[in-house]
Amino acid sequence: xSVVFQKTKGLTDKxxxxxxxxxxxxxxxxxxxxxxxxxxxxxxxxxxxxxxSVLAYEYFNCDMQEASHGRxxxxxxxxxxxxxxxxxFTYQGDGDLASIGTAEIVHVAHRGEKITTIFxxxxxxxxxxxxxxxxxxxxxxxxxxxxxxxVEHSGMPLQVSEMLSTIHGAAFVERVSVDSPANIRKAKKAxxxxxxxxxxxxxxxxxxxxxxxxxxWGLTPIDALKWLQDNLIPYYPVxxxxxxxxxx
Amino acid sequence: MAAKGKVTFNEDICxxxxxxxxxCPVKIVTLDTKKINVKGYHPATVIxxxxxxxxxxxxMICPDSVITVERF
Numbered sequence: 001x002s003v004v005f006q007k008t009k010g011l012t013d014k015x016x017x018x019x020x021x022x023x024x025x026x027x028x029x030x031x032x033x034x035x036x037x038x039x040x041x042x043x044x045x046x047x048x049x050x051x052x053s054v055l056a057y058e059y060f061n062c063d064m065q066e067a068s069h070g071r072x073x074x075x076x077x078x079x080x081x082x083x084x085x086x087x088x089f090t091y092q093g094d095g096d097l098a099s100i101g102t103a104e105i106v107h108v109a110h111r112g113e114k115i116t117t118i119f120x121x122x123x124x125x126x127x128x129x130x131x132x133x134x135x136x137x138x139x140x141x142x143x144x145x146x147x148x149x150x151v152e153h154s155g156m157p158l159q160v161s162e163m164l165s166t167i168h169g170a171a172f173v174e175r176v177s178v179d180s181p182a183n184i185r186k187a188k189k190a191x192x193x194x195x196x197x198x199x200x201x202x203x204x205x206x207x208x209x210x211x212x213x214x215x216x217w218g219l220t221p222i223d224a225l226k227w228l229q230d231n232l233i234p235y236y237p238v239x240x241x242x243x244x245x246x247x248x
Numbered sequence: 249m250a251a252k253g254k255v256t257f258n259e260d261i262c263x264x265x266x267x268x269x270x271x272c273p274v275k276i277v278t279l280d281t282k283k284i285n286v287k288g289y290h291p292a293t294v295i296x297x298x299x300x301x302x303x304x305x306x307x308m309i310c311p312d313s314v315i316t317v318e319r320f
Contacts, residue, residue: 001254001320005304007313016312020289021265025311181271181305214265221265 010036014058021221023211024052024120026178028059030188031091031118034195035062044087045079047072049101051093052126060091070101073108076115087198089116094135095125098158102134105164105206112169112203116194119160122211123232130216134158137231142216157235161208165241171203173241177210177233179225190240202244210236253302254318255294262314264289268306274299277306 010032018024035041044062048054050069057064067075072090080088097105097119108115124142125131132142132149135157139148149157165173172194176187187209194205210232212224219227255277262285268277269292280293292314294300302319 001318003316004253004302004319005307005315005317007316011313015261018311020263021267022311025313026309029311029313178309181308184308221267222270225267225270 008033008036010041010061012059012061016059017055018052019215021212021214021224022052023122023178023209026184027118027120027187027209027211028056030178030184030191031089032060034188034192035087037192038087038195038199040087040195040199043085044089045083047076047079047088047090049090049092049096050127051096053091053093053120054127056091070096070099071104072096073101073104073113073115073117077108077111077113080113080115084114087116087195089118089195089198091118092120093126094119094121094123094133094160095128095131098134098160105160106167109164109167109170109204109206112171114198114201114203115205116198117204117206118191119206119208120211121160121208121232121236122213123157124213124216126213126216130213135160137235140231159236161206161236161241164206169203170206170242171244172197172205173208174206175208175210175236175238175241177228177238179210179212179228179233183238186238197244200244208236210238252298252320253300254297254320255300255306256316256318257292257294258314258316259283259291259293260286261312262289262291263287263312264291265311266292267309267311268292268315271305271309273303273305274301276300
């Protein structure tokens with residue numbers, strides 16, 4: 001008998017504060033598994049964001065640094081430049097990365113900093129109670145858009161991966177989803193490739209992960225996965241946007 | 249002969265979200281509504297464990313790393 005799946009050493013034994021069914025837990029585990037498989041847990045410095053995953057430093061079994069809202073890429077830049085031999089990643093949500101931290105993420109990509117960003121997109125502000133994010137879909141209800149988001153008032157939802165894929169310094173850009181075991185396996189593959197891209201010194205790498213927020217979407221965890229498949233994936237198509245061989 | 253597996257649940261850290269029940273191809277993972285764990289949730293469990301094929305789909309989708317999967 002052989003063990004085919006057990007909890008990764010890349011996560012601490014601390015139980016997460018995430019709501020039941022929140023896919024943050026899956027994404028944490030994928031990042032931790034990849035760091036363990038690449039055998040770089042002892043050489044990794046992660047940067048935690050502000051948002052639901054603000055306590056990520058409690059859960060990853062590597063060195064972690066907290067950053068102020070949206071500024072994780074700037075903090076990671078400093079860490080990577082001082083410690084170029086370390087693996088540096090940021091873990092950010094859509095309120096953090098796509099709103100207050102837009103300048104930081106665009107310029108970290110523009111400069112081609114050799115860090116990896118895990119961007120968790122669940123189309124809403126989770127920690128603060130379900131406000132509209134730049135990524136909230138048209139018609140989707142939020143506490144600050146009780147009748148649903150409209151184009152006239154708030155514009156179209158921001159497609160971060162498409163935007164970053166136009167930037168020369170972004171070596172690896174891929175969007176994945178964690179709505180099914182098959183897609184979770186694909187997500188892990190993309191996260192591994194992103195970290196390998198950093199280890200090879202190719203430039204900035206980012207994986208956008210489509211995620212759920214059962215609590216603020218007002219759905220059960222199982223219905224939330226269905227909602228993700230029916231609504232998020234059509235607007236935010238999964239797939240690779242940029243790979244190192246395309247970067248000249 | 250079909251592959252055989254065994255799943256074990258760390259019941260006390262389960263949040264009863266039920267995502268694992270959607271991932272099982274042989275439909276043996278369910279929430280144990282007769283039990284309440286220390287967190288106050290109905291923990292996930294498995295009925296008819298002999299049907300388990302050890303695919304690890306349930307563990308793959310579990311957000312809280314509750315499940316260990318063995319294959320033999």
